[in-house]
Amino acid sequence: MGLFMQTLINGILIGGIFITIAVGFSISYGVMHIVDFAVGEWIMLGAFTAFWLNMYTNVDPLLLIPFIALFFALIGYLFQPVIQKVVNIKHRSAAMMALAFTFGLSTLIRGSALTLWGFNNRNLITVLSEKNVDLFGITVPAIRAGATVFSILVTAAFAYFLYRTKTGITIRAAAENKTVAGLMGIDGHRISRLVYSIYVGLTAMSGVFIGSIFSVFPDMGLRYTAFAFFVVVAGGMGSFSGAIVAGLMLGLISSFVSVYMGGAYVFLILFFILYLILVFFPKGILGKGW
Amino acid sequence: MFKKLPIRRAVVVLAISCLILSLTGCGGAKTGADAGNSASTEARDYYKVGVITSLSGAEVQGGNITKYGYDLWAETVNNKGGIKVGDKGYQVKLVYADDQSDPAAGANAVERMITSEKVDFILGPYTSGVTKAVAPILDKYKVPMITGSAESPSIWTQKFKYTFGSVPAADLTAISPLETLSKLPNPPKTVAVLGVNDAFSKAVAEAFKASAEKNGITVVKFDVVPAGTDFTPLISAIKQLNPDVLAVGGHENEHMEVIKASKSLGFMPKAFVMHYGITNPDFSKNLGKDADYTFGAAVWTPDLDLKDDLFGSAQDYVKAYKDKYNAIPDYTAAACSATGESFSAALAKIGAKPPLSDQQREELTKTLEQIEVNTFYGPIKFATDGNWYHDNVGLKALVIQMINGEQVIVGPEAMKAKDPVYPVPAFNVR
Structure with a gap:
């Protein structure tokens, strides 16, 4: 029973890290219809920014999170028109070109990071690092618990924004049907820009947690690109609640398969489930994607 | 509606195929040069030496350690007048190829290096996986290569004719730490073994398991997991089994993650046993005191005579290494530097001046099989038959333990500088 509970908690904690990334990624996909391959690189840049700022200012990386979120939101806001330009090219497969563009962007960012900062592994130490909380005999790593709680709060705030504010409603309208939303007077470009900016900010912010749970190095984002795809496809493209459910599912599957079947089967089972979802629930597990 | 579905599918298919491409590395176009015509015809009075190693991707850290080792050899040999053949010294010029830590990309890169750069001989990859992918290409073009790093035993059982290795295979070295621990007055009774699924790490995990069984230690868990796995759930499960020792086959990144995850879950076995990677400067730098007391295996340490x-x-x-790179070399760096010395000795022996012809490369390969070179790293003599064909099997496997961020030899009995610390102090009392 102890092991079962521990595995359950671990699963939720692993999934918790993905939720924020998945939600941003999914909404940005829903609105812009662009799969951003650079998702892992935003995570990496967020983690590196926290590392450098922490080194020079000695402020705890967790306290730097609001600044990093704003800073990267600004970068996203300034950068989005470049991607938009690629999408708007009069070409039969503009979406594909945008995809190739973000793929190139991801390689470029990773390569530049490797050249600029070298291959060394860096440690991001926060006040929660390496501490743990004992909860009825279950050991909970403090930094992971912190990441999950933070992730839930941010996601809740984001949900409030999407469902209760006027801008949020226009975003959802644009995600649902850009053409009709456009006919209703919603400025698609402005919305895309806003959404991309929020997505980059959220993702870079998650990088701070990921960097302190694992470590900071130029290739650190790669595995999250794969996971982001899993979450978005499993949750239904563009679906907000689907992304949350799929994020948690990803964590729980990883955790239970690792413990009860063996770590060797984690990816096999994960992607087999993804296959089943694509075959039987092509709109995502909640049926809310498109 | 009907318009949306195909686009969505196309995006998914494209996304997945790009992802696969990104994970396996983007293979470059093959240069369609014909085999056997790889020797250089340009006139030059220096040796053009190919270096294939991981300069990007997951194994970039180790890849750069091999690069440092090879670079230091080239620099030292050039400063001393080059490789002496007859009465003249010839300079060495290194040409690099990046395998992106990916076997397929490595095979492409080495083929390009041989056919378009026309290198005389090759200093080999960091990882075993890339070495295994590159070896058949070398056999095709008949270009000799020595790797100063790859350690998987499965490289040598395939008997590649042109591939040599200066580090003994992992199944010869990874058996030593648990063997040493089993001879203590209070030996460990149980061990959990984790391994990452790459050629080297898997071989290490298997050797840990075999040596535990041989020495009467019960293996309570054995799990070989894909690279990129989150270790937290695995370690939770291991914590429940409460083994005396956790043995891990992996590289520095995984070793760091295992120790971090163990600490954050409050898991403290009587010892962590690992292999290569714990002597990487980042391991001690990032983990600080948590890195201490970790056991590992090595074939060379800086204090050997x-x-x-x-x-x-x-x-x-x-000292030379430290002056140049501000770090203490580990056995991989040392083996890479010494690797160049084997080539120098063989070239001097056959009197082959640059550029090498196909026939001279053939002679060079034969000579590498025959000579024994005594270096600061130890003797290098490649096996010419058996399961470790072309591997330098003669070196002693040392057991090391990290103490205050430095590697100390704690076994075998005849070589040890200090007694092993076992059980090790818990994280919070160091």
């Missing part, structure tokens, strides 16, 4: 004409003593080598 060895010397040669090129680098001087092992301590001179360490």
Whole structure:
């Protein structure tokens, strides 16, 4: 029973890290219809920014999170028109070109990071690092618990924004049907820009947690690109609640398969489930994607 | 509606195929040069030496350690007038190819290097996986290569004719830490073994398991997991089994993650046993005191009493390395530097001046099989038959333990500088 509970908690904690990334990624996909391959690189840049700022200012990386979120939101806001330009090219497969563009962007960012900062592994130490909380005999790593709680709060705030504010409603309208939303007077470009900016900010912010749970190095984002795809496809493209459910599912599957079947089967089972979802629930597990 | 679905599918298919491409590395176009016509015809009075290693991707850290080792050899040999053939010295020029830590990309890169750069011989990859992918290409073009790093035993059982290795295979070295621990007055009774699914790490995990079973230690868990796995759930499960020792086959990144995850879950076995990677400077730098007392295996440490004409003593080598890279070399760096010495000795013996013809490369390969070179890293003599064909099997497997961020030899009995600390102090009382 102890092991079962521990595995359950671990699963939720692993999934918790993905939720924020998945939600941003999914909404940005829903609105812009662009799969951003650079998702892992935003995570990496967020983690590196926290590392450098922490080194020079000695402020705890967790306290730097609001600044990093704003800073990267600004970068996203300034950068989005470049991607938009690629999408708007009069070409039969503009979406594909945008995809190739973000793929190139991801390689470029990773390569530049490797050249600029070298291959060394860096440690991001926060006040929660390496501490743990004992909860009825279950050991909970403090930094992971912190990441999950933070992730839930941010996601809740984001949900409030999407469902209760006027801008949020226009975003959802644009995600649902850009053409009709456009006919209703919603400025698609402005919305895309806003959404991309929020997505980059959220993702870079998650990088701070990921960097302190694992470590900071130029290739650190790669595995999250794969996971982001899993979450978005499993949750239904563009679906907000689907992304949350799929994020948690990803964590729980990883955790239970690792413990009860063996770590060797984690990816096999994960992607087999993804296959089943694509075959039987092509709109995502909640049926809310498109 | 009907318009949306195909686009969505196309995006998914494209996304997945790009993802696969990104994970396996983007293979470059093959240069369609014909085999056997790889020897250089340009006139030059220096040796063009290919270096294939991981300069990007997951194994970029280790890849750069091999690069440092090879670079230091080239620099030292050039400063001393080059490789002496007859009465003239010839300079060495290194040409690099990046395998992106990916076997397929490595095979492409080495083929390009041979056919378009027309290198005389090759200093080999960091990882075993890339070495295994590159070896058939070398056999095709008949270009000799020595790797100063790859350690998977499965490279040598395939008997590649042109591939050599200066580090003994992992199944010869990884057995030593658990063997040493089993001979203590209070030996460990149980061990959990984790391994990452790459050629080297898997071989290490298997050797840990075999040596545990041989020495009467019960293996309570054995799990070989894909690279990129989150270790937290695995370690939770291991914590429940409460083994005396956790043995891990992996590289520095995984070793760090295992220790971090163990600490954050409050899991403290009587010892962590690992292999290569714990002597990587980042391991101690990032983990601090948590890195201490970790056991590992090595075939060379900076305090050994060895010397040669090129680098001087092992301590001179360490100094030269430290001056250049501000780090203490581990056995991989040392083996890579010493690897160049094998080529120098063989070239001097056959009197082959640059550029090498196909026939001279053939002779060079034969000579590598015959000669024994004594270096600051130890003797290099490649096996010419058996399961470790072309591997330098003669070196002693040392057991090391990290103490205050430095590697200390704690076994085998005849070589040890200190007694092993076992059980090790818990994280919070160091």
